Amino acid sequence: MSTGYAAGVSTPPLTRAEQKERTRRAILDAALDLCEETPLAALSLRQVAKAVGIVPTAFYRHFASIDDLGLALVEESLATLRALLRDVRRGDARTYSAIIDSSVEVLVDHVRRQRRHFAFIARERMAGPPGVRDAIATGIGLFERELASDLSALPGTEDWAEDDLHLLSDLIVSAMVTTAERLVDTASRSPEEAGVTATARAQLRMTLVGAAHWHHR
Amino acid sequence: MSTGYAAGVSTPPLTRAEQKERTRRAILDAALDLCEETPLAALSLRQVAKAVGIVPTAFYRHFASIDDLGLALVEESLATLRALLRDVRRGDARTYSAIIDSSVEVLVDHVRRQRRHFAFIARERMAGPPGVRDAIATGIGLFERELASDLSALPGTEDWAEDDLHLLSDLIVSAMVTTAERLVDTASRSPEEAGVTATARAQLRMTLVGAAHWHHR
Numbered sequence: 001m002s003t004g005y006a007a008g009v010s011t012p013p014l015t016r017a018e019q020k021e022r023t024r025r026a027i028l029d030a031a032l033d034l035c036e037e038t039p040l041a042a043l044s045l046r047q048v049a050k051a052v053g054i055v056p057t058a059f060y061r062h063f064a065s066i067d068d069l070g071l072a073l074v075e076e077s078l079a080t081l082r083a084l085l086r087d088v089r090r091g092d093a094r095t096y097s098a099i100i101d102s103s104v105e106v107l108v109d110h111v112r113r114q115r116r117h118f119a120f121i122a123r124e125r126m127a128g129p130p131g132v133r134d135a136i137a138t139g140i141g142l143f144e145r146e147l148a149s150d151l152s153a154l155p156g157t158e159d160w161a162e163d164d165l166h167l168l169s170d171l172i173v174s175a176m177v178t179t180a181e182r183l184v185d186t187a188s189r190s191p192e193e194a195g196v197t198a199t200a201r202a203q204l205r206m207t208l209v210g211a212a213h214w215h216h217r
Numbered sequence: 218m219s220t221g222y223a224a225g226v227s228t229p230p231l232t233r234a235e236q237k238e239r240t241r242r243a244i245l246d247a248a249l250d251l252c253e254e255t256p257l258a259a260l261s262l263r264q265v266a267k268a269v270g271i272v273p274t275a276f277y278r279h280f281a282s283i284d285d286l287g288l289a290l291v292e293e294s295l296a297t298l299r300a301l302l303r304d305v306r307r308g309d310a311r312t313y314s315a316i317i318d319s320s321v322e323v324l325v326d327h328v329r330r331q332r333r334h335f336a337f338i339a340r341e342r343m344a345g346p347p348g349v350r351d352a353i354a355t356g357i358g359l360f361e362r363e364l365a366s367d368l369s370a371l372p373g374t375e376d377w378a379e380d381d382l383h384l385l386s387d388l389i390v391s392a393m394v395t396t397a398e399r400l401v402d403t404a405s406r407s408p409e410e411a412g413v414t415a416t417a418r419a420q421l422r423m424t425l426v427g428a429a430h431w432h433h434r
Contacts, residue, residue, distance in 0.1 A: 039256050039258070039344060041256070042256070122343045123343050125343070126339045126342070126343065126344070126398060127340040127341070127343070127344035167419050167420060168423070170416065171392070171420045171423065174391065175388070177395075178391045181343060199384065203387070205431070206385070206424070206427040206428055207388070207424060207427055208427070209426075209430050209431045210423040210424055210425070210426040210427020210428070210430070210431075211423055211427070212430075213426050213427070213430050214423045214427075
C-alpha cells in the first residue's frame, strides 16, 4: 500500500455547515471588537462585514440586523453564566458561605474569560438600542427568578414569603451586576481584582446575614 | 413726575453675564436632549450649536469641548443630590429607618425633577467617554465616602472598623445607583415607581439589619 497519502495530516475541507458557523463566529467576534469603540446603535452592517471580509449582503445569511446580532451576543454572554451559577447552588456546597464563595469565583472566572462580552453588556445595558436593553434586563431578571427559586429550596427559608425571597435575590443579583461591571474594568489577577472579589464576598455575606435576621423580625 | 416710565414692568435688558449664563444653560439643555438619541461620544459640537442657534465657535466661550460639557452635566446631576442626601443624614431623623425613608424620598424626588440628567448619567456611566466615566465614578465614590463618614457618627457604629463602614456604605450607594437607574425608566407617580421605591426601602433596611448583626459576630 502506498504511504503517499498521509491520512489525518491534511485538513479535510469544511462542510457547508462548519463554514457557516465559522463565519457566524467571526461576525460575533468582529462586533465585540468594534463595539469597544463604537456603541452598537452606531455600528453599521457594512463596518462589520468589512472587518470579517464578507460582502454586506452575506451578513444577512447569519443575522437579520445589527440588533439581532446584539441579541445573540447578549444570549451567549448570559446563558452560560446562568447555568454555571445554577450548578453551584444545586451542587455539593452545603453552607451559604460556601455557595457565596463559589458563586463569586464562577463570576470572576467567567467575566475574565469573556471580558469583551461583559464589557459589551455593561455598556449596552443602559445605553444600547431598546431591544438589546430589554434582552439584557430580561436575562438579568431570569438570574433573579432562578436564584429566588433555588433560595426557597435551601435550608432556613422554608417559611419565607415569596416577596421576601425576591427582595433578597434581587439584592444579590444587583450586587453581582455591580461586581461584574467592576471586574470588566480591572486586569486579571491584579490587586484591584482581588479587592473587588473580597468586597463582593463580604457584601453578599452581609446581605445574607441581614436576610436571616430580617426574616425573623 | 411722568408716569410714562413704568418701572418694574418693562424687562430690563440682560447684562452680559446674564446673557452668557442663559446661553450656557441652553447648551446644557440641548446636550441633554440630543443625548437621549446620540451617545455623548458621538455628539458633535456643530449639532449642539445648531440646536441652540449659535455659531459653532461661540460654543467655546462656554465649554472647551463636548467632553467638558459632559463633565458639567455630571457635576450638576450629582452635586445637588449629594448635598440633599447629606442634609437628610445630618438632619432631624433619629432612627436608621427614618433616614432610609427620607433618603429614598429625596432620591425619587430628585430623579423625577432631573430625569434627563439621570438618564444621561445612567447611559454614560459605563458607555461614555473615559473622562466622563471617570467623573461619574469619582462622583459616586464621593457619595460613598461621605456616607461612610456620616455612618461613623450615627449611634451603633462607635467601634466599627473603617473597612466595615466602607463595605456597608458601598453596598448602600450601589443599591441607590440601581434604584436611580430603575427610576429613570419608570413614569412619575406610576405603580412601577411605587414598586421600585418600596423595593429600595425594604432592601436598604435588610442591608442595615445585616450590617448590625454582621458587626456583632
